[in-house]
Amino acid sequence: xxxxxxxxxxxARPFLGDRITTNASLREQHSHGEDTNPPVLPDAVxxxxxxxxxxxxxxLCHAHSVPVVxxxxxxxxxxxxxPVRGGISVDLSRMxxxxxxxxxxxDCRIEAGVTRKMLNQHLRDAGLFFPVDPGSxxxxxxxxxxxxxxxxxxxxxxIRENVLGLTVVLPDGRVIQTGGRVxxxxxxxxxxxxxxxxxxxxxxxxxxxxxxxxxPEAISAATCQFGDLEGTVETVIAVMQAGIPxxxxxxxxxxxxxxxxxxxxxxxxxxxxxxxxxxxxxxxxVAEQAAQAEEIAAHFGARGFKWATxxxxxxxxxxxxxxxxxxxxxxxxxxxxxxxxxVVPISRLAEAVLGAKQDIxxxxxxxxxxxxxxxxxxxxxxxxPPNDPAAxxxxxxxxxxxxxxxxxxxxxxxxxxxVGIGKREFLEIEHGPEALAVMRSLKATLDPRGIMxxxxxxxx
Amino acid sequence: xxxxxxxxxxxARPFLGDRITTNASLREQHSHGEDTNPPVLPDAVxxxxxxxxxxxxxxLCHAHSVPVVxxxxxxxxxxxxxPVRGGISVDLSRMxxxxxxxxxxxDCRIEAGVTRKMLNQHLRDAGLFFPVDPGSxxxxxxxxxxxxxxxxxxxxxxIRENVLGLTVVLPDGRVIQTGGRVxxxxxxxxxxxxxxxxxxxxxxxxxxxxxxxxxPEAISAATCQFGDLEGTVETVIAVMQAGIPxxxxxxxxxxxxxxxxxxxxxxxxxxxxxxxxxxxxxxxxVAEQAAQAEEIAAHFGARGFKWATxxxxxxxxxxxxxxxxxxxxxxxxxxxxxxxxxVVPISRLAEAVLGAKQDIxxxxxxxxxxxxxxxxxxxxxxxxPPNDPAAxxxxxxxxxxxxxxxxxxxxxxxxxxxVGIGKREFLEIEHGPEALAVMRSLKATLDPRGIMxxxxxxxx
Numbered sequence: 006x007x008x009x010x011x012x013x014x015x016x017a018r019p020f021l022g023d024r025i026t027t028n029a030s031l032r033e034q035h036s037h038g039e040d041t042n043p044p045v046l047p048d049a050v051x052x053x054x055x056x057x058x059x060x061x062x063x064x065l066c067h068a069h070s071v072p073v074v075x076x077x078x079x080x081x082x083x084x085x086x087x088p089v090r091g092g093i094s095v096d097l098s099r100m101x102x103x104x105x106x107x108x109x110x111x112d113c114r115i116e117a118g119v120t121r122k123m124l125n126q127h128l129r130d131a132g133l134f135f136p137v138d139p140g141s142x143x144x145x146x147x148x149x150x151x152x153x154x155x156x157x158x159x160x161x162x163x164i165r166e167n168v169l170g171l172t173v174v175l176p177d178g179r180v181i182q183t184g185g186r187v188x189x190x191x192x193x194x195x196x197x198x199x200x201x202x203x204x205x206x207x208x209x210x211x212x213x214x215x216x217x218x219x220x221p222e223a224i225s226a227a228t229c230q231f232g233d234l235e236g237t238v239e240t241v242i243a244v245m246q247a248g249i250p251x252x253x254x255x256x257x258x259x260x261x262x263x264x265x266x267x268x269x270x271x272x273x274x275x276x277x278x279x280x281x282x283x284x285x286x287x288x289x290x291v292a293e294q295a296a297q298a299e300e301i302a303a304h305f306g307a308r309g310f311k312w313a314t315x316x317x318x319x320x321x322x323x324x325x326x327x328x329x330x331x332x333x334x335x336x337x338x339x340x341x342x343x344x345x346x347x348v349v350p351i352s353r354l355a356e357a358v359l360g361a362k363q364d365i366x367x368x369x370x371x372x373x374x375x376x377x378x379x380x381x382x383x384x385x386x387x388x389x390p391p392n393d394p395a396a397x398x399x400x401x402x403x404x405x406x407x408x409x410x411x412x413x414x415x416x417x418x419x420x421x422x423x424v425g426i427g428k429r430e431f432l433e434i435e436h437g438p439e440a441l442a443v444m445r446s447l448k449a450t451l452d453p454r455g456i457m458x459x460x461x462x463x464x465x
Numbered sequence: 466x467x468x469x470x471x472x473x474x475x476x477a478r479p480f481l482g483d484r485i486t487t488n489a490s491l492r493e494q495h496s497h498g499e500d501t502n503p504p505v506l507p508d509a510v511x512x513x514x515x516x517x518x519x520x521x522x523x524x525l526c527h528a529h530s531v532p533v534v535x536x537x538x539x540x541x542x543x544x545x546x547x548p549v550r551g552g553i554s555v556d557l558s559r560m561x562x563x564x565x566x567x568x569x570x571x572d573c574r575i576e577a578g579v580t581r582k583m584l585n586q587h588l589r590d591a592g593l594f595f596p597v598d599p600g601s602x603x604x605x606x607x608x609x610x611x612x613x614x615x616x617x618x619x620x621x622x623x624i625r626e627n628v629l630g631l632t633v634v635l636p637d638g639r640v641i642q643t644g645g646r647v648x649x650x651x652x653x654x655x656x657x658x659x660x661x662x663x664x665x666x667x668x669x670x671x672x673x674x675x676x677x678x679x680x681p682e683a684i685s686a687a688t689c690q691f692g693d694l695e696g697t698v699e700t701v702i703a704v705m706q707a708g709i710p711x712x713x714x715x716x717x718x719x720x721x722x723x724x725x726x727x728x729x730x731x732x733x734x735x736x737x738x739x740x741x742x743x744x745x746x747x748x749x750x751v752a753e754q755a756a757q758a759e760e761i762a763a764h765f766g767a768r769g770f771k772w773a774t775x776x777x778x779x780x781x782x783x784x785x786x787x788x789x790x791x792x793x794x795x796x797x798x799x800x801x802x803x804x805x806x807x808v809v810p811i812s813r814l815a816e817a818v819l820g821a822k823q824d825i826x827x828x829x830x831x832x833x834x835x836x837x838x839x840x841x842x843x844x845x846x847x848x849x850p851p852n853d854p855a856a857x858x859x860x861x862x863x864x865x866x867x868x869x870x871x872x873x874x875x876x877x878x879x880x881x882x883x884v885g886i887g888k889r890e891f892l893e894i895e896h897g898p899e900a901l902a903v904m905r906s907l908k909a910t911l912d913p914r915g916i917m918x919x920x921x922x923x924x925x
Contacts, residue, residue: 109706109812152651163649166626181900187808188840189623190877191612191662192884193896193922194904198658202651219708246569248679290750348647352569380648417650424652436653440641443911444654450910451903462653 009069010048010092016065017051024052025062025093035074035094038081039141039330041341041389041397042426045087047074047094054099056172056180056211063209064178066093070454073176075205077144078120082344083425085151085204089460095209097146103127104212111217112169112186117146117210124215133217136161139421140327146210151423152202156326159245159379160252160285161218163421165201172212173200176452186214199447204423205458207451221285224252225295226319227310229302230277234258234362236305237278238355241378243301245351249294253283254379255326258362261333261373261386268332269325273311280307280378281326283319329375330386336371339391343400346428347411348382348420357414361385361407368403370396382420424462432462469529470508470552476525477511484512485522485553495534495554498541499601499790501801501849501857502886505547507534507554514559516632516640516671523669523916524638526553530914533636535665537604538580542804543885545611545664549920555669557606563587564672571677572629572646577606577670584675593677596621599881600787606670611883612662616786619705619839620712620745621678623881625661632672633660636912646674659907664883665918667911681745684712685755686779687770689762690737694718694822696765697738698815701838703761705811709754713743714839715786718822721793721833721846728792729785733771740767740838741786743779786835790846793833799851803860806888807871808842808880817874821845821867828863830856842880884922892922 007015017025027049036044048071053059066073072092079086088094100116101123107113108131115124122142124135137148138155145164147153149171154163161167170184173196183196200210231237241254256278257265263276282298284291299310313319325332334342349357358374365372365385376383385407387400408418408431418424418431433441445463448455467475477485487509496504508531513519526533532552539546548554560576561583567573568591575584582602584595597608598615605624607613609631614623621627630644633656643656660670691697701714716738717725723736742758744751759770773779785792794802809817818834825832825845836843845867847860868878868891878884878891893901905923908915 107810107812109702110810111706112810152649152655154649154651158649162626165649165655166622175903179899179902181903182897183900185877185895186810186875187877187880188811189612189614189618189625189842189880190808191614191806191879191881192877192888193662193892193900194667194907195612195625195655195658195662196900196903198655202653202655207654219706221708242569246571246679248681286750287753289753290746293747293749346651348650350567350570350572350646351648352567382649415646417645417647417652419651420647420649421651428652432653435645437642439639440643440656441653442639443635443641443656446910447654447659447907450906 010071013065013069013071013093014049017062020058020061021051026050035076035096036087038079038084038086040082040084040427041343042084042087045089047088048091050094050096052096052099056174059095059174059209059211060178060180062095063174063176066456067177067454070456072459073456074458075150075209077118077147078142080141080143081425082422083427085423085425085461087426097211098144100211106131108133110186111219112214113217114212114214115145116212118144120144128217132220134220135215136218137164137167140330145213149201149210149213150203150205152421154377154421156253156255156377158377159254160250165198167216168197168201168213169216170214171197171200171210173208173210175208176454176457184214204425204462206448206462207457223288223291224283224285224319225291226283226313226322227295228274228279228281229307229310230275230279231307234278234359235355236307237280238358238378240280240302240305240307242351242354243305244298245379247297247301249297251282251294251298251379252285253281255281256376256378256383257281258374260371261329261375264332264336264373265325265329268335269328271325281322333373333386333388337388337390340388343387343389343404344422345385345387345404345407346419346422347408347416348380349411349414349416351381353414353416354378354381357411357416358383360410364403364406368399370399370403380420426461429462429464470531473525473529473531473553474509477522480518480521481511486510495536495556496547498539498544498546500542500544500887501803502544502547505549507548508551510554510556512556512559516634519555519634519669519671520638520640522555523634523636526916527637527914530916532919533916534918535610535669537578537607538602540601540603541885542882543887545883545885545921547886549886557671558604560671566591568593570646571679572674573677574672574674575605576672578604580604588677592680594680595675596678597624597627600790605673609661609670609673610663610665614837614881616713616715616837618837619714620710625658627676628657628661628673629676630674631657631660631670633668633670635668636914636917644674664885664922666908666922667917683748683751684743684745684779685751686743686773686782687755688734688739688741689767689770690735690739691767694738694819695815696767697740698818698838700740700762700765700767702811702814703765704758705839707757707761709757711742711754711758711839712745713741715741716836716838716843717741718834720831721789721835724792724796724833725785725789728795729788731785741782789835793846793848796831797848797850800848803847803849803864804882805845805847805864805867806879806882807867807876808840809871809874809876811841813874814838814841817871817876818843820870824863824866828859830859830863840880886921889922889924
């Protein structure tokens, strides 16, 4: 008897050719993200190039009830791209067209496989930039699917605030347009926001209309270091409460700072709790913001600002910040990382961060802390030595402890990585059984056969 | 035989007492908003006071398939609160508790019947404010339901960006919590955004967790007047494209300016196209923004800025702007207004506004124009003399013409008033049949008996 997936492959061959494949190394590549969940091979990989191909492929998968797992850059930290029930991994990384850039309206339309670095490279000459910057160079389709953010969200919002509209292929192959090009509209249900953060469980995003921002006239970056973590966190809270419109305010603990200094050759910084700042605006407003922030930091015991003045130095600083995951991982040769991703109201940030630090110390594990502290969001990267299943269990237990504290402080188990496999157990605790039932009913309505990324977001 | 609605009234009597009523004058009050749709009496009015009462009442309406129409301040301009199929008007205007204000986190939790003026009055001593300000003093629940905005959206976003979470009663009486208190989260479907803009068709919002903002250290307001509408619009476009972070930038045409000057006694302004500006920030940044804006305005022929320096003068200016609807209506004694609400990408604003002005002139009707121009959103208030059904028909025809142009320019038929009754015919044109089918399927899932605000948003 032909397996359903073989029927899909055969039927897709006429329009995908050898871009739908059971090649072993491609299947292996699509069996995992960058997380610690056990890899699972998809039955096949489809390297799609157009919305129409995605539509025809999904119609087939729907007809044959074959699981579909959307795949972008494979940088998920929560198992989103692992095909836990097999099926077809639909790889959108070839869909990299920038369809249009509307300079006057500061928006653009791109295909879902464009990465943030590709886009910013493309935009440079237009004087515009796209501010949402997770650590990895992930696809923007993937960022939409996980409701991603990054270091600039404190000023420019998350991906949620920077998407104007989407093209989405529904599980049965229908194609819809959501939103549009206008900055605001009050017509109809907000389908754009329904798909943002839906983690591939409701359909596949193939095109995105993005809001862009003008490159600021003046940008200045600075670091400042502290004697203790407490003063570092208190500075963040005070800067936010003072309403200083910082473009970035990143918290890095002593362990992470040691890792960054070694990995990224930032030899002018000590292994001490540190803040990375960036200010955007006119030269005068940037100077004013920086002076206000410096005064607050001094009050909480900072050793003074070190300025990254020229663009190359600034780029090096932020690349080091974006490489925090890799510099952390480099602390133990061959290790893997379990990244926590809690977020709390800013007034509870000290409790959350200092509590996590205490948990880490008590666990005996190595877990550098880094965070988008202005949003109340921080990560502990719990390092798991190779081939040590007991350590992996301890890492998950530590993650659970940090999540439980964040939830008790009115927070969320994930600020930007998403639910995937790893955070499913917390979804009902965080949202309550009634809201979860509504989410499940929306899922059943849009994906009645349950083919879209099964085993993610919801337990069973 | 007992009518279903009578069964609901009888069953609700034990917990609502005489707060569920068929009193004639209350039914009349709940038969219409501020729009020109024909009034329709509800069968009864329920003056609810708690989420639990709403829950019990909706469970009864669901069981008996009785229509439910949520009612706040009754300020809808698109027929949202008109009970076109009778049933029960659920009035939330008594639910006015400010449940909590978290000064350190700049958020608060309120009941849905709190109005924006009530809230800002309550917040004044905390140094915080809520920036979403439609012209009327509507309830914040109603603002959520219609995805409202106002003059400050250009800087602070619409209600969509300022809601952190909701309590919603579903059509069958279940109560859900959406969102939370954190600034960002990537866990689960965005139910908050699903209910924002749902116009009472999916459930009733009873509580709202709002994001607040610090009252800026410095605020300065100014007006500037132009010889023609073109220079006025071009100034708005250039200010936005220059990235000046204006807090407000409102466009007012010659007809509206004459109306405002007379109604609000702004005797230092001519009946000429005008911009109202407001700048927020530190004293230095406000001065810098104002200088930049003034330079751009001068380039497009403005006659120079007039500053509203003290708070009383500033308050008078913005009250005059918020009263634009009433000053417009006052131009023809006893008339009513059909308010258009189109929004376009900013680069097309000149075409949209100048085209609308031309349409108005050709129609021979009086229709002052006023707009949240920085968002690409403007209103023509088409005046309809009393007892003149032919004029009402001409007003709707003019509205359709203005909407058609906005849609052809990549815009939306409504920036902030919503679909209600008046814009239903445009929903499919704007979103396409596939997206509309998805919206209908969501409606059918959450409200399988179609009791929630029937006859709104969707045609039949």
